[in-house]
Amino acid sequence: MNEFVMALGWVGIYGPMALGAIGSVIGCALAGQAAIGAMIETESGHGRYVGISAMPSSQVIYGIVVMFTLNRAVTPEAAAGMFGIGLLCGLALMFSAIYQGRSCAAAINAAKAKPEIFGLSLAPAAIVEGFAVFAFVFALVLSADLPGVK
Amino acid sequence: MSRDSYITLITSLPYAGELFSVSQTPISRIQLEARLSFLTPEDATQLQAIEGLLWWSSHSHETSDAEIAVETKRLLAELKNEWLRQLIRQRMEFRTLVAALRRRRRGASAPDLNADWGFGRWLGVIYRNWSEPGFSLERVFPWVLEANRLVREEDHLGLERLLLGEQWRALDQQGEGHYFDFEAVVAYVLKWGIMDRWSSYHGEGAVRRFENVLDDAVGEYAQMFA
Numbered sequence: 001m002n003e004f005v006m007a008l009g010w011v012g013i014y015g016p017m018a019l020g021a022i023g024s025v026i027g028c029a030l031a032g033q034a035a036i037g038a039m040i041e042t043e044s045g046h047g048r049y050v051g052i053s054a055m056p057s058s059q060v061i062y063g064i065v066v067m068f069t070l071n072r073a074v075t076p077e078a079a080a081g082m083f084g085i086g087l088l089c090g091l092a093l094m095f096s097a098i099y100q101g102r103s104c105a106a107a108i109n110a111a112k113a114k115p116e117i118f119g120l121s122l123a124p125a126a127i128v129e130g131f132a133v134f135a136f137v138f139a140l141v142l143s144a145d146l147p148g149v150k
Numbered sequence: 151m152s153r154d155s156y157i158t159l160i161t162s163l164p165y166a167g168e169l170f171s172v173s174q175t176p177i178s179r180i181q182l183e184a185r186l187s188f189l190t191p192e193d194a195t196q197l198q199a200i201e202g203l204l205w206w207s208s209h210s211h212e213t214s215d216a217e218i219a220v221e222t223k224r225l226l227a228e229l230k231n232e233w234l235r236q237l238i239r240q241r242m243e244f245r246t247l248v249a250a251l252r253r254r255r256r257g258a259s260a261p262d263l264n265a266d267w268g269f270g271r272w273l274g275v276i277y278r279n280w281s282e283p284g285f286s287l288e289r290v291f292p293w294v295l296e297a298n299r300l301v302r303e304e305d306h307l308g309l310e311r312l313l314l315g316e317q318w319r320a321l322d323q324q325g326e327g328h329y330f331d332f333e334a335v336v337a338y339v340l341k342w343g344i345m346d347r348w349s350s351y352h353g354e355g356a357v358r359r360f361e362n363v364l365d366d367a368v369g370e371y372a373q374m375f376a
Contacts, residue, residue: 030154033154033158033161034157034158035161036162037158037161037162040162041161105330106329108161109160109161109329112161
């Protein structure tokens with residue numbers, strides 16, 4: 001039983017990074033496809049489309065920071081907490097990256113048709129980013145209370 | 151083709167804009183075809199079948215109502231996507247109603263219920279309410295009374311404007327919630343067809359052509375009346 005709990009602890013350590021990376025991969029790919037489509041249609045502003053499509057990459061960075069914060073001696077006392085924080089934070093980061101990718105794709109499509117709404121069209125993606133930051137910050141706060149800091 | 155694969159295609163299509171505010175389509179047919187090459191062969195075939203049924207230009211003058219009704223039923227049986235089936239059903243019912251208005255204007259009596267003259271749920275209602283201005287379908291088709299008035303007054307341009315506007319509005323409604331999928335592609339292509347049709351109406355060009363035809367017809371006799 002202890003071995004299983006310890007394994008969960010390791011999942012908790014690597015989870016935020018891996019899930020954040022999966023989310024960022026999907027999110028950036030979705031927004032990137034939109035950027036490519038917009039580049040076919042428009043004559044200028046290509047750089048900003050590519051810039052928007054990179055927005056969902058922040059989640060993997062948050063995931064890496066959480067991973068290092070949780071990285072400590074895996075003990076039966078700490079493993080369950082590490083698993084809970086790591087996995088749930090990772091899931092939050094993953095879904096936020098995917099849906100931020102969709103928001104970015106919609107923003108690129110809208111900004112291509114109406115360049116004057118470029119800034120405002122990014123608001124939904126920024127709001128999604130805000131939720132990812134919540135998940136990230138509170139994972140850091142809670143991990144400070146786990147036993148066995150290195 | 152996965153749902154997300156349509157993102158590049160959709161974003162590569164220019165904004166359709168407002169129907170009556172444009173003098174030409176936002177993208178040429180050649181360019182549109184090039185963009186549609188992103189579609190898988192299956193999607194392209196489906197789109198072609200839908201366009202073939204819903205665009206008048208793809209039917210010859212010899213194509214009968216019965217043949218179109220048969221083709222509609224065949225395509226509906228073939229399509230698995232309920233959104234597409236609903237789109238076709240609504241458009242064919244729309245056409246059936248307009249055909250009924252025109253038939254009545256020509257003085258025809260109510261078409262036989264067994265005849266394949268139209269398509270959809272309202273054939274019986276139209277038959278029973280042939281003498282009513284809007285076939286008692288005003289609640290379902292709020293534009294029918296206005297269309298009836300335009301048909302009676304033979305205001306062809308006004309009628310065309312009303313019908314194209316209604317088709318555009320219906321596509322807007324049906325396209326809600328579809329942003330990066332095949333349904334959005336179909337809605338865009340059908341809107342392109344409506345824009346193409348409207349932008350091809352050119353009043354001054356028509357007058358010029360009429361004058362040229364008249365000049366050619368009158369020809370040498372023109373001096374006789376000078």
